[in-house]
Amino acid sequence: MNSKQAESKREIPIAEAVRLIDLVNYQEGAVVSRTLVNRATATLTLFAFDDGQSLSEHTAPFDAVAHLLEGKAEIVVSGKPIRATAGEAVLMPANQPHSLKALSRFKMLLTMIRS
Numbered sequence: 001m002n003s004k005q006a007e008s009k010r011e012i013p014i015a016e017a018v019r020l021i022d023l024v025n026y027q028e029g030a031v032v033s034r035t036l037v038n039r040a041t042a043t044l045t046l047f048a049f050d051d052g053q054s055l056s057e058h059t060a061p062f063d064a065v066a067h068l069l070e071g072k073a074e075i076v077v078s079g080k081p082i083r084a085t086a087g088e089a090v091l092m093p094a095n096q097p098h099s100l101k102a103l104s105r106f107k108m109l110l111t112m113i114r115s
Contacts, residue, residue, distance in 0.1 A: 002003060004049070006114060010113060011034075011035055011036045011037055011038065012032075012036045012037065014019045016028070016097075017069070019092055020036075020046060020069055020107075020109060021069050021070055021107050022045055023036065024046045024047065025048060025109075026048045026049075026050055026105055027048070027050060028050055029050055029054065030050055030053065031046075031048070031049050031050070031053045031054075031064045032047065032048045033044045033045055033076065036109075037082050039085070039114075040114065041113075041114050041115045042112060042113050042114055042115070043110075043111070043112040043114070044109060044110070044111055045109070045110045046107065046108075046109055046110075047107065047108050047109075047110060048105070048106075048107045049071075049073065049100070049102035049105065049106050049107075049108075050102065050105055051091050051098050051102055051104055051105050052102055053101075054100060054101040054102065055097065055099055055100045055101075056096070057076070057097050057099040058097065059094075059096065059097050059098070060092070060094065060095075060098075060112065061094055061095065062094050062112050062113055062114050063091065063092065063093055063094050063112075063113045064091075064110055064111065064112045064113065065089050065090070065091050065092070065110070065111045065113070066084070066087055066089060066092065066100065066108050066109075066110055067088075067089040067108060067109045067110075068085060068086050068087065068091045068106055068107070068108045069086060069106075069107045069108060069109060069112070070086045070105075070106060070107050071085070071086060071102065071104045071105050071106025071107060072084070072085050072086075072102075072103040072104045072106055073100055073101065073102055073103055073106045073108070074099045074100070074101045074103055075090045075092070075098065075099070075100050076098060076099045076100075076101075077090065077092050077093070077096060077097075077098045078093075078096045078097060078098070079097075083103070086106075105112065
């Protein structure tokens, strides 16, 4: 891969400080997402959930960490409800059902670990 191809795959700048919560905006009645890094071993995706929005129960083939950056959410993992607020993180294990619901508008960084 040449340097231009590598640069086009970057979603955030390398070796620069970025303010994560400014990289995605709330949209009324919606869940908005933006992929920040996408590699074979991991993906970082930023989400903004409007108040009351949710992701229904689903499973993923990899472990994932939901790190709340602002707001409040209920994350249910294998039937266990967890209330999380800004600054807290929840590990969602691979192949375990989980769902997310906004208790207020919230933003989170989701790290999917593929290895």
